[in-house]
Amino acid sequence: MKKLLVGLETGATGLLALAAALLTVSESVLRYIAPTKLPDWGAEVTIYLVGWAVMLSASRLIRDRMHVNVEMLSERMTPGLQKGLQIFACLFGVAVSTCIAFAGWQMVDFALLLGERSDSSIRFPMWAYYSAIPVGFGLCSATYFWQLGCLLLKRKD
Amino acid sequence: ADYKLTVTLDTSPQHVRNVWLKDFAKAIEDKSSGRLEIEIFEAAAKYKDSEAAAAVAQGAIDIAMPQYQLISRFVPESDFEQLPMFYGLGRDEIYAAVDGEVGQDLHKRIEDKLRVKVLGRPIDLGFGTVFSTDVELKTPADLAGLKVRVPGGPATVQRYETMGSVPVQISWPDVPQALQTGTVSSLWATQESVASAKLWDAGVKYAMEDRQAIVQYVPLINQRSFDKLPEDLQTVLLSTWDEMVDGQRDFAAERQQAARDLNAKNGIVTSDPSEEALVEMRQKLLAAQPGLVDELGIDPDFITKLSAAIGK
Amino acid sequence: MLLTSVLILFFLLLLAGVPIYLVLSGLAAMVWLVEGDPLVSLGQQYANHLNSYTLVAVPLFVIAATFMQRGGVARALIDMASAWVGRTRGALGIVCILATAVFAAISGSSVATALAIGAVLIPAMRDRGYPISFATGTIGAGGTLGILIPPSLAMLIYGIIVDESVPRLFLAGVVPGLIQAALLIAYVRFFAVRNNLPVEDKLDRKQFIRANVRAMPALLVPVIILGGIYSGLVTISEAAGLSAVVALIVSLLFYREIKLLDVLPILADGVRQTGVIIFIVLGALTFAHWLTGAGVTRVLVEFVESMDLSAWEFLIIANLIMFILGMFLEVISVILIFVPLIVPVILQLDIDPIHFGVILVVNMEIALLTPPVGMNLFVLKSVANTGIEKVIKGMVPYIILMLFLLVFITFVPAVSTWLPNLVFGAR
Numbered sequence: 084m085k086k087l088l089v090g091l092e093t094g095a096t097g098l099l100a101l102a103a104a105l106l107t108v109s110e111s112v113l114r115y116i117a118p119t120k121l122p123d124w125g126a127e128v129t130i131y132l133v134g135w136a137v138m139l140s141a142s143r144l145i146r147d148r149m150h151v152n153v154e155m156l157s158e159r160m161t162p163g164l165q166k167g168l169q170i171f172a173c174l175f176g177v178a179v180s181t182c183i184a185f186a187g188w189q190m191v192d193f194a195l196l197l198g199e200r201s202d203s204s205i206r207f208p209m210w211a212y213y214s215a216i217p218v219g220f221g222l223c224s225a226t227y228f229w230q231l232g233c234l235l236l237k238r239k240d
Numbered sequence: 241a242d243y244k245l246t247v248t249l250d251t252s253p254q255h256v257r258n259v260w261l262k263d264f265a266k267a268i269e270d271k272s273s274g275r276l277e278i279e280i281f282e283a284a285a286k287y288k289d290s291e292a293a294a295a296v297a298q299g300a301i302d303i304a305m306p307q308y309q310l311i312s313r314f315v316p317e318s319d320f321e322q323l324p325m326f327y328g329l330g331r332d333e334i335y336a337a338v339d340g341e342v343g344q345d346l347h348k349r350i351e352d353k354l355r356v357k358v359l360g361r362p363i364d365l366g367f368g369t370v371f372s373t374d375v376e377l378k379t380p381a382d383l384a385g386l387k388v389r390v391p392g393g394p395a396t397v398q399r400y401e402t403m404g405s406v407p408v409q410i411s412w413p414d415v416p417q418a419l420q421t422g423t424v425s426s427l428w429a430t431q432e433s434v435a436s437a438k439l440w441d442a443g444v445k446y447a448m449e450d451r452q453a454i455v456q457y458v459p460l461i462n463q464r465s466f467d468k469l470p471e472d473l474q475t476v477l478l479s480t481w482d483e484m485v486d487g488q489r490d491f492a493a494e495r496q497q498a499a500r501d502l503n504a505k506n507g508i509v510t511s512d513p514s515e516e517a518l519v520e521m522r523q524k525l526l527a528a529q530p531g532l533v534d535e536l537g538i539d540p541d542f543i544t545k546l547s548a549a550i551g552k
Numbered sequence: 553m554l555l556t557s558v559l560i561l562f563f564l565l566l567l568a569g570v571p572i573y574l575v576l577s578g579l580a581a582m583v584w585l586v587e588g589d590p591l592v593s594l595g596q597q598y599a600n601h602l603n604s605y606t607l608v609a610v611p612l613f614v615i616a617a618t619f620m621q622r623g624g625v626a627r628a629l630i631d632m633a634s635a636w637v638g639r640t641r642g643a644l645g646i647v648c649i650l651a652t653a654v655f656a657a658i659s660g661s662s663v664a665t666a667l668a669i670g671a672v673l674i675p676a677m678r679d680r681g682y683p684i685s686f687a688t689g690t691i692g693a694g695g696t697l698g699i700l701i702p703p704s705l706a707m708l709i710y711g712i713i714v715d716e717s718v719p720r721l722f723l724a725g726v727v728p729g730l731i732q733a734a735l736l737i738a739y740v741r742f743f744a745v746r747n748n749l750p751v752e753d754k755l756d757r758k759q760f761i762r763a764n765v766r767a768m769p770a771l772l773v774p775v776i777i778l779g780g781i782y783s784g785l786v787t788i789s790e791a792a793g794l795s796a797v798v799a800l801i802v803s804l805l806f807y808r809e810i811k812l813l814d815v816l817p818i819l820a821d822g823v824r825q826t827g828v829i830i831f832i833v834l835g836a837l838t839f840a841h842w843l844t845g846a847g848v849t850r851v852l853v854e855f856v857e858s859m860d861l862s863a864w865e866f867l868i869i870a871n872l873i874m875f876i877l878g879m880f881l882e883v884i885s886v887i888l889i890f891v892p893l894i895v896p897v898i899l900q901l902d903i904d905p906i907h908f909g910v911i912l913v914v915n916m917e918i919a920l921l922t923p924p925v926g927m928n929l930f931v932l933k934s935v936a937n938t939g940i941e942k943v944i945k946g947m948v949p950y951i952i953l954m955l956f957l958l959v960f961i962t963f964v965p966a967v968s969t970w971l972p973n974l975v976f977g978a979r
């Protein structure tokens with residue numbers, strides 16, 4: 084189950100990034116050979132692809148401890164204190180990510196209500212892009228919650 | 241002050257809109273005997289204009305004055321000034337439509353959708369002008385074949401496609417380089433933007449004022465922020481705005497003329513095409529209008545009213 | 553009052569080991585709640601800041617660097633440099649600077665540069681008996697060229713904030729970057745002669761040619777990217793996409809150190825490395841949005857005006873602040889927190905934003921090397937598998953050298969502005 088999720092995350096973010104790279108390159112090539120055929124939505128769609136890719140990687144960033152933090156103080160503490168700080172960081176993570184996920188969900192709701200669309204000719208419904216924010220921070224929240232559970236139940240995650 | 245309203249602008253302190261708004265804020269303070277203060281956040285310190293309408297609707301800021309075009313993501317009709325039927329019109333013809341019933345219709349749509357109040361008639365930045373590096377522009381037909389830097393938006397893009405030029409979207413800071421490397425040989429901007437960026441240094445030599453589209457800013461205030469004000473202050477706000485709009489529009493036009501003179505001093509030759517040439521181009525552009533209206537999702541009834549108002 | 557508590561909280565949370573992105577986001581959320589601003593606009597801030605075309609270049613440049621890091625590009629560059637300077641004393645040290653300088657012209661990130669070159673050179677230097685602290689110091693300092701020599705993620709993000717032309721900024725880093733490389737080589741030579749470091753084996757003609765030919769595709773990448781940008785054929789974001797695709801092709805077809813099945817995982821890994829940056833960007837910009845609204849910028853501008861500082865005096869103070877922030881924060885966070893606050897002051901004092909951008913980047917190079925939070929320190933600690941104390945010790949002479957460079961760059965604006973003005977015309 085876990086393996087499947089990890090594979091899905093890798094596949095999805097990888098494909099989104101590949102699409103973004105190919106789209107930007109084909110844009111520059113197209114501008115050179117057939118400028119009149121250049122669509123006006125290339126840059127915009129690239130943003131959507133990259134935005135979603137990054138937000139989907141949120142959970143993995145936390146699990147692999149890729150985020151930058153200052154460890155020089157905590158490194159010198161007793162194991163008990165260290166664990167206390169870890170629990171605090173997880174609680175803080177759950178609180179903050181849930182708050183931003185909620186705010187993001189409100190924004191999606193607002194965009195749906197107003198029927199906000201992008202400026203280009205595809206008139207992309209903005210809620211579909213905005214959803215990346217609540218999804219990303221929702222993933223953060225769930226991951227911190229999971230880690231909190233593991234810490235409290237003394238299990239390895 | 242008993243009451244404070246915050247305003248977001250993404251233009252710099254010397255910009256015509258910022259300069260005038262400070263006068264407006266001063267006038268409000270005087271007329272309210274200091275009870276109502278207007279606090280201005282400039283240079284995108286708070287929001288870019290493209291984000292400003294949503295910010296007002298969400299109540300994150302009290303007032304914004306974005307270009308009409310930037311509200312089209314919520315109310316498609318706000319793209320009206322970009323439509324072919326506006327090509328080549330003079331200021332008075334445009335004001336007659338915008339300040340009249342059609343304008344009110346549009347403002348009603350904006351108010352209903354965003355739950356904001358439109359403070360009054362829009363203020364001006366002025367007409368866009370086309371500039372070019374080595375092709376002398378005398379009539380709209382001269383634009384055919386040029387690569388033109390445009391600010392974006394489907395209507396603007398389509399206008400250039402119909403004219404036979406290639407619209408290219410490049411961010412403003414990269415424009416000088418794009419002109420020098422020949423990525424574009426032309427751009428659509430205001431006389432003032434070209435003067436303040438000293439684009440004559442980047443090789444701009446010619447300009448043409450075919451009045452393709454005017455840029456106007458529409459003042460939006462969050463409905464709750466407005467309702468919080470006592471009635472007399474609401475009246476001060478609305479009446480002061482209405483009194484000062486005409487002066488602002490003349491001020492904006494003077495600023496564009498001054499910039500045109502400055503550009504001329506630096507070797508940029510601006511031409512004004514004949515009325516016949518403008519009409520001819522408008523006819524050509526109009527053929528594409530129904531498709532554009534459809535693509536933009538504009539209410540056909542609105543277009544009917546608009547056509548009646550400007551008589552084209 | 554709120555501001556003071558927020559700043560105290562900021563450092564407390566940081567010291568408690570909470571990740572920077574979470575600290576920034578947490579404070580942003582907190583001030584939103586305290587000030588009673590609608591929560592929906594907090595979400596909107598995140599979406600607005602993510603909605604930037606220039607920001608798209610960040611993951612694409614990182615992906616390119618990841619491919620080149622795994623795909624044998626670093627090895628080819630090192631072999632070529634070694635073929636040229638192998639017979640001088642302390643050759644591997646000089647090879648390191650040359651290879652990092654070239655790799656920097658491909659990659660926009662210092663960490664990626666230090667990682668790519670370090671992974672190959674640290675074992676080699678250890679085998680030849682180079683002191684480990686010297687090895688890590690040289691690679692760490694050379695790696696910082698990644699954000700000075702274009703392309704540069706740091707300049708890209710600075711350009712987004714100050715709305716300055718990114719190609720101009722990129723060009724401004726070239727001369728300072730070459731000066732830095734020369735300074736580093738001079739120090740390596742000095743150290744090598746004093747400590748009698750070894751030379752490398754002499755290559756025969758065939759080996760020499762082979763080493764050069766093998767490096768050609770790697771050298772082609774910066775030519776394509778930078779050539780594309782400066783001829784105006786591609787935008788920055790397109791150049792980033794192009795470099796990702798070219799790096800993919802080069803490492804897949806030419807060096808063959810990665811297989812087709814590795815492609816998606818490497819792409820995903822590039823996205824994750826970017827995620828680290830972008831989550832900080834979102835938190836920092838949202839937090840900075842509040843700082844601006846709270847009038848901090850205005851107070852700062854008024855303060856500088858009241859002090860009647862000259863541009864030079866201001867730059868010295870700004871450098872000190874950036875140096876201290878750079879000790880504790882990661883580079884992108886410093887840029888995102890500090891720059892929006894002082895842009896109005898820079899403009900007020902008539903300092904060229906291009907010049908300031910280079911000052912900022914050189915300062916951030918130093919930040920990568922200074923404890924307690926220096927990304928290059930962490931990377932080298934793990935690559936060299938040694939204690940952080942050794943890595944820090946080796947960094948000291950290079951930090952001093954870099955401080956000299958910083959002073960020079962600060963007081964001689966022409967070093968930064970000469971090349972961009974030459975190419976794009978003076979302003």
Ligand code: NA
Nearest residue numbers: 656659698703
């Ligand atoms: Na670089």
Ligand code: NA
Nearest residue numbers: 878879919925
């Ligand atoms: Na540091």
